[in-house]
Amino acid sequence: MPRLTHEEILLWLRETEPTALEQLFARADAVRHAFVGDAVHLRGLIEISSYCVRQCHYCGLRMARSIPRYRMAREEILACARTAVRLGFGTVVLQAGEDYGIEAAWLADVLRAIKEETPLAITLSLGERMPHELRLWREAGADRYLLRFETSDPALYAAIHPRRGAAVSDRIALLGELRSMGYEIGGGVMVGIPGQTYEMLAHDIELFEQLDLDMIGIGPFLAHPDTPLGVPGVPTAGAEQVPSSEWMTLKAVALARLACPEANLPSTTALATINSVDGREHGLQSGANVFMPILTPAPYRQMYQIYPGRTCNEEDAIRCNACLRGRIGRLGRTVGEGPGGRSARRGEADPLPCDAGHAADAAAVKR
Ligand code: SAM
Ligand code: SF4
Numbered sequence: 169m170p171r172l173t174h175e176e177i178l179l180w181l182r183e184t185e186p187t188a189l190e191q192l193f194a195r196a197d198a199v200r201h202a203f204v205g206d207a208v209h210l211r212g213l214i215e216i217s218s219y220c221v222r223q224c225h226y227c228g229l230r231m232a233r234s235i236p237r238y239r240m241a242r243e244e245i246l247a248c249a250r251t252a253v254r255l256g257f258g259t260v261v262l263q264a265g266e267d268y269g270i271e272a273a274w275l276a277d278v279l280r281a282i283k284e285e286t287p288l289a290i291t292l293s294l295g296e297r298m299p300h301e302l303r304l305w306r307e308a309g310a311d312r313y314l315l316r317f318e319t320s321d322p323a324l325y326a327a328i329h330p331r332r333g334a335a336v337s338d339r340i341a342l343l344g345e346l347r348s349m350g351y352e353i354g355g356g357v358m359v360g361i362p363g364q365t366y367e368m369l370a371h372d373i374e375l376f377e378q379l380d381l382d383m384i385g386i387g388p389f390l391a392h393p394d395t396p397l398g399v400p401g402v403p404t405a406g407a408e409q410v411p412s413s414e415w416m417t418l419k420a421v422a423l424a425r426l427a428c429p430e431a432n433l434p435s436t437t438a439l440a441t442i443n444s445v446d447g448r449e450h451g452l453q454s455g456a457n458v459f460m461p462i463l464t465p466a467p468y469r470q471m472y473q474i475y476p477g478r479t480c481n482e483e484d485a486i487r488c489n490a491c492l493r494g495r496i497g498r499l500g501r502t503v504g505e506g507p508g509g510r511s512a513r514r515g516e517a518d519p520l521p522c523d524a525g526h527a528a529d530a531a532a533v534k535r
Contacts, residue, residue, distance in 0.1 A: 220265025360412020
């Protein structure tokens, strides 16, 4: 039995009444508290390369753009990992475009060095790499893999992800392979991609539960003017088009928490970009339990422009860390210690509330 029915999810996604939505956010916050606690985990984001062979219609790193690109050196990545340890983070996330210049054996060596030198958990987010490469990195110490499936709708997926030669892009199948390799797996979507309907977004949230995701990244679609989906007049789903607003994103975050109570859910930088005042806090109050501060060295950040105007892009890691800790403290939450993965939490923590208890929570969400 799914925790939320399709109709319930759809009703909530269409809800616009603020007082009703406050109930949804409060319910998600309570489930977050019960299942993953009050700790907010800090995952240091290191954007190790801006090269990409893909042409995703929404992304500023797509190959067709002739922009300055970079690939970080081993020592630069290790220096960022050391900064993560100094700042008290438990995890680093190594993210990049799908860059085959990141050679598998080279990265495996970097992963081993991070593991030998630090207690950090390592999350990779490097696109659709080959199974033998993903296996090698897992053996070298990578713990988790983030691969948003972007939309569960095959037609929309195909329309915005041009094929790369004869290769079939099936991120949902790849998530299954990653799990079988022993990774904790993370998926997710953008909210408000042109062409995304309420029905589609409801299916996305159902798929989070079916895949039993360990991590779920949800952020608003932010138009990049130099991409096919960022130009004026791009076709949308008309009256059924999901807006790429803060409220719609918060609804999706809250519903993801109710569907997947144990998952780690970031309050994303994209959410903080559409509301730089308190978007991050709203995410944490709607079911999220993770922040991903950026550790990428300053000169490279300007070149890693997925979308324009990313918040806090000029902040150095020390100030960013202090700011985020302040925000967490002011909400009465604590900063998580250690790797903070889902499986570690299951092993270490008190037994989690049983599913039956959660079924009651989910039932209470019905209106
Ligand atoms: N290349 C890897 C991949 O595609 O999984 C990792 C890097 S990619 C830039 C990380 C995520 O950025 C994507 O999964 C997508 O959801 C998000 N993203 C890309 N363009 C975006 C945009 N215009 N607005 C919001 N999020 C965007
Ligand atoms: Fe490349 Fe990832 Fe951007 Fe697609 S979303 S163009 S794979 S960096």
